Amino acid sequence: MKVLSLMHSNKILLVAAREYKATVMTKAFIVGAIIFPIVIWSAAILIPTLVSSETPKLEGTVAIMDGTGVVADAFKKALDPETIKAQLALLGTEGAKEQAEATLQQMGIDKNSPARAVAQRQIERFSTQPIPDLKYIDLTPEEENEDQLRQDVLSGKLIAWIHIDEHALDPLVPHPVSMLTSNHMHADNSDRLASVLKQTITNERFTQQGMSLQQVVLMLIPPQIDTMKAKAEGNVESNEIADIFVPFGFMMLLWISTFTGGQYLLTSTVEEKQNKIIEVILSGTSPMQLMTGKILGQGAVSLTMLLIYAAMAVGGLQKFNYGYLIEPSKLLLVAPYFFMAFFFVACMMASVGSAVNEMREAQALMMPVMMVVMLPLLAWMPIVRGPNDPFATIASFIPPMTPFVMALRLGTNQPIPAWQIATTLLIGFAGVFVFLWMTGKIFRIGILMSGKAPNFMTLLRWVRMA
Amino acid sequence: MDAAIEIRGVTKTFGEKTAVDGLDLVVPTGSLCGFLGPNGAGKSTTIRMIMSIYFPDKGEISVLGKKSAIESKDRIGYLPEERGIYRKMKVGDFLTYMARLKGVDSAAARKRAAEWLDRVALPDVFKKKCEELSKGMQQKVQIVASIIHDPELIILDEPFSGLDPVNSMLLQRLILQMNEEGKTIIFSTHVLFQAEQICNRIFLINRGKKVLDDTMEGIRERFDPRTILLRTRGQRNGFDPRTVAGVRKVEERKGDLEVYLDEDADPVEMMRTMMNMAELEKIELRKPSLEDVFVRLVEDARISDSGEVELVDHSH
Numbered sequence: 001m002k003v004l005s006l007m008h009s010n011k012i013l014l015v016a017a018r019e020y021k022a023t024v025m026t027k028a029f030i031v032g033a034i035i036f037p038i039v040i041w042s043a044a045i046l047i048p049t050l051v052s053s054e055t056p057k058l059e060g061t062v063a064i065m066d067g068t069g070v071v072a073d074a075f076k077k078a079l080d081p082e083t084i085k086a087q088l089a090l091l092g093t094e095g096a097k098e099q100a101e102a103t104l105q106q107m108g109i110d111k112n113s114p115a116r117a118v119a120q121r122q123i124e125r126f127s128t129q130p131i132p133d134l135k136y137i138d139l140t141p142e143e144e145n146e147d148q149l150r151q152d153v154l155s156g157k158l159i160a161w162i163h164i165d166e167h168a169l170d171p172l173v174p175h176p177v178s179m180l181t182s183n184h185m186h187a188d189n190s191d192r193l194a195s196v197l198k199q200t201i202t203n204e205r206f207t208q209q210g211m212s213l214q215q216v217v218l219m220l221i222p223p224q225i226d227t228m229k230a231k232a233e234g235n236v237e238s239n240e241i242a243d244i245f246v247p248f249g250f251m252m253l254l255w256i257s258t259f260t261g262g263q264y265l266l267t268s269t270v271e272e273k274q275n276k277i278i279e280v281i282l283s284g285t286s287p288m289q290l291m292t293g294k295i296l297g298q299g300a301v302s303l304t305m306l307l308i309y310a311a312m313a314v315g316g317l318q319k320f321n322y323g324y325l326i327e328p329s330k331l332l333l334v335a336p337y338f339f340m341a342f343f344f345v346a347c348m349m350a351s352v353g354s355a356v357n358e359m360r361e362a363q364a365l366m367m368p369v370m371m372v373v374m375l376p377l378l379a380w381m382p383i384v385r386g387p388n389d390p391f392a393t394i395a396s397f398i399p400p401m402t403p404f405v406m407a408l409r410l411g412t413n414q415p416i417p418a419w420q421i422a423t424t425l426l427i428g429f430a431g432v433f434v435f436l437w438m439t440g441k442i443f444r445i446g447i448l449m450s451g452k453a454p455n456f457m458t459l460l461r462w463v464r465m466a
Numbered sequence: 467m468d469a470a471i472e473i474r475g476v477t478k479t480f481g482e483k484t485a486v487d488g489l490d491l492v493v494p495t496g497s498l499c500g501f502l503g504p505n506g507a508g509k510s511t512t513i514r515m516i517m518s519i520y521f522p523d524k525g526e527i528s529v530l531g532k533k534s535a536i537e538s539k540d541r542i543g544y545l546p547e548e549r550g551i552y553r554k555m556k557v558g559d560f561l562t563y564m565a566r567l568k569g570v571d572s573a574a575a576r577k578r579a580a581e582w583l584d585r586v587a588l589p590d591v592f593k594k595k596c597e598e599l600s601k602g603m604q605q606k607v608q609i610v611a612s613i614i615h616d617p618e619l620i621i622l623d624e625p626f627s628g629l630d631p632v633n634s635m636l637l638q639r640l641i642l643q644m645n646e647e648g649k650t651i652i653f654s655t656h657v658l659f660q661a662e663q664i665c666n667r668i669f670l671i672n673r674g675k676k677v678l679d680d681t682m683e684g685i686r687e688r689f690d691p692r693t694i695l696l697r698t699r700g701q702r703n704g705f706d707p708r709t710v711a712g713v714r715k716v717e718e719r720k721g722d723l724e725v726y727l728d729e730d731a732d733p734v735e736m737m738r739t740m741m742n743m744a745e746l747e748k749i750e751l752r753k754p755s756l757e758d759v760f761v762r763l764v765e766d767a768r769i770s771d772s773g774e775v776e777l778v779d780h781s782h
Binding site: 448 | 514517518519520536539540542543544545546548549550551552553554555563564566567568608611612
């Protein structure tokens with residue numbers, strides 16, 4: 001008996017392996033489901049890195065007509081190599097780091113915040129940009145010959161000509177500054193000139209009023225209000241984005257991977273029926289072995305996709321400093337629900353695939369079950385907002401919906417009672433067994449049936465019949 | 467007598483329709499059986515029940531000494547009537563897969579696939595996709611797939627349908643060879659001529675019931691038409707077989723005379739007598755053809771329509 005069951009499981013594995021290979025080792029799958037997403041993902045990850053590292057050195061001669069008499073000097077000082085070197089040196093010191101940290105904390109930007117990543121990247125960019133090497137020509141209003149200057153900028157004798165209006169320090173004067181640069185200049189460099197110019201003028205406005213811009217900026221930071229949610233193990237910070245999108249992401253991953261595998265299962269079953277290969281295979285296996293093998297094979301396809309996509313999602317989040325949003329313990333908790341979800345979808349697809357004669361007929365037959373499974377997808381917002389509301393709680397106890405609703409609920413950072421996790425797992429997997437049993441009956445009859453497309457009631461009759 | 471398949475009182479209904487009705491059938495080990503019957507007689511249903519693809523409503527089936535074919539699938543080769551192929555799979559991979567499904571280990575399966583492709587005159591297709599093959603070639607691949615695991619019992623449902631004469635001959639030789647090797651073979655067919663040529667046992671079912679179950683010799687004897695066929699050279703010169711004692715009736719058909727004999731007449735003696743009476747161009751004892759038997763049994767059932775078919779020798 002032991003040898004017998006071993007032989008049978010070997011047949012199931014053979015069927016599963018063939019099913020997996022026939023699905024995954026196709027150009028369509030490799031390109032569509034693996035290479036294409038990876039290319040898009042790599043592009044999203046790599047392009048920003050590649051682009052920012054290419055800024056050429058800012059060098060050449062700048063002609064300035066300064067009507068205010070104070071801005072030009074401040075501007076030159078801000079771009080002076082010595083000043084920049086001193087700033088860079090300061091950035092490296094512990095004191096500066098502490099001060100920066102204090103400022104960031106004050107702004108409510110904690111270690112895990114995406115804003116921290118943005119700030120970090122700006123500092124990196126500042127320190128990796130080449131130190132500018134500029135010469136200046138100071139112009140008096142009389143010397144400012146527009147045609148000549150334009151010519152010089154065009155010919156490359158000047159890299160920029162800056163005109164500062166004499167009332168530039170008056171905040172109410174519109175367009176107080178103009179800058180003409182060569183169109184060969186790298187956008188990063190012209191941005192840098194413009195931003196230093198803006199900063200200098202703003203700074204001077206405050207200096208003229210006897211104030212310090214730096215202080216004003218700090219004073220303008222709104223006080224941070226800590227939103228906390230009471231939790232048994234202590235208070236936990238709430239994060240609106242994470243609360244909403246992480247659960248949605250969990251469910252979508254579950255949904256996409258299980259339904260892709262399920263779709264392949266449906267297609268391959270219908271194809272086997274259409275090609276009349278079923279009975280040939282049944283000469284070597286029992287219908288149950290064939291069905292189990294097919295479900296396991298496509299389950300492996302789903303798992304492959306889930307792993308690839310989840311790795312891409314986690315990797316992407318890490319890269320952009322959102323990694324903390326996903327707790328490994330949660331991923332582990334969601335894992336059994338993935339298998340549950342897959343089996344529900346697979347049973348549905350195997351039943352329908354075995355019963356119909358062509359794909360066209362499959363759609364109508366799937367409607368009743370699809371509507372139930374679709375519910376969590378349509379109602380994800382209320383479930384995420386109130387993961388412990390009666391709606392979400394009850395929905396997670398209704399079998400085909402269980403894994404999808406639970407993925408949503410577990411994705412939120414609100415605690416789900418342990419007894420509910422335990423009972424939904426129990427009820428869910430009990431549901432899986434009932435589904436598998438029913439599917440076995442439908443499959444056995446369905447795969448050898450041809451002719452009129454059965455309806456939902458016919459399937460139920462088959463379950464009772466066999 | 468050792469039985470490869472034993473069917474006892476098996477009935478199978480689909481809704482209102484009774485496909486197989488109280489069928490008893492014994493396939494002796496080592497026999498080569500033709501399984502005949504008109505369309506819709508219940509042949510495929512019976513075969514599917516033997517293969518445990520369908521399960522009987524009533525009755526018992528034992529296959530190779532087991533209660534169910536599921537327990538001995540690896541010892542059975544089955545070519546279904548509805549046979550397809552994985553179109554996108556390579557021929558070699560498909561055959562290897564089928565062999566492995568039936569318990570052959572991986573290396574041996576590949577080796578056998580290549581050997582068998584040679585044997586059925588399909589070299590160089592091992593690495594081709596199944597869909598690239600012609601229909602006839604695909605049929606041969608399907609046949610190989612059903613016997614690649616060297617089974618002791620081979621069940622072929624309409625194996626000749628769709629084969630051209632050359633490949634039909636090839637399959638016939640193959641079936642005979644395998645039978646000589648000691649394998650039990652049962653095949654259903656419409657082509658009675660083929661069954662007649664190679665089978666040593668015939669089952670005929672009609673409307674789910676068995677109407678004939680005998681060895682080929684038994685059938686020949688039982689359905690002996692007791693008729694002499696003869697043609698005279700030139701004019702008959704007054705020759706009339708009716709004058710011979712023991713002749714029941716004479717009919718003329720396309721210049722040939724069909725001489726029907728009495729029950730107790732000795733055909734050989736009668737032929738000798740007739741050859742002495744006239745100059746004959748040909749004279750032969752008519753043999754029963756399976757086609758005659760088939761048509762007679764099936765037609766009779768249709769006429770009587772009682773469902774009960776008497777297996778008595780009909781006298782003309």
